[in-house]
Amino acid sequence: MLLTLGALPQRAEARTYPKIFSSIELPSKNLKKFPKWLDMLGRWKGGAPCESETCTTKGWKGFIDDLKGKDRLTQIKEVNKLMNSKRYIIDMKNWGAEDYWATPYQFLKKNGDCEDYAISKMMALKALGIPIEDMRVVALQDLNLGVGHAVLIVYNGSDALLLDNQIKTVVPANTIKHYQPVYSINENGWWLHRR
Known part of the structure; x- marks a missing residue:
């Protein structure tokens, strides 16, 4: 799950978002180091609504339409709740690959x-109008379990909210002490995290 990263990313403009898990962030706009992310984005942007053995749009439009017009925090909580209701399944069993990044339509059909x-939550919230710069998928190390993990961080005002398939509810990210971020990413760039 975690990538070995070469040189440090280039510095970009200063940010006003709160720190994720108290880490120092080094931003970059160069996404070429993340081919699985770019591949997923290409399939998501390029794909039309699909109904196949590996992909479905069933329920997506209705879910998004039901949440439109609701306040931002309600949208965040409802998206987290729906996506967390899906079954966890490892990539090798699901896709026959060690690390496959599914689109939301693939996740709806085959779980993940x-x-x-994290990706499905991000894209649902984006469809609801939350700006992509207010969200990041975070690849991290779960220090309690000693494994790689990924979550979604959504910035809501001055708060960094954690949307995690291992935690039932949305919580402030700073309340979780056993996560050590490695990098975070969205469609605009990525951030290397250091302690």
Whole structure:
């Protein structure tokens, strides 16, 4: 799940978002180091609504339409709740690959693992109008379990909210002490995290 990263990313303009898990962030706009992310984005942007053995749009439009017009925090909580209701399944069993980044339509059809939950939550919230710069998929190390994991961070005002398939509800990210972020990413760039 976690990537070995080469050189440090280039510095970009200063940000006003709160720190994720008290880490120092080094931003970059160069997404070429993340081919699985770019591949998923290409399939998501390029794909029309689909109904196949590996992909479905069933329920997506209705879910998004039901949440339109609701306040932002309600949207965040409802998206988290729906996506967390999906079954966790490892990529090798689901896709026959060690690390496959599914689109939300693939996740709706076949369930998925941690980054698939995070990606699907991000794209649902984006469809509801939350700006992509207010969200990041975070690849991290779960220090309690000693494994790689991925979550979604959504910035809501001055709060960084954690949407995690291992936690039933949305919580402030700073309340979780056993996560050590490695990098975070969205469609605009990525951030290397250091302690």
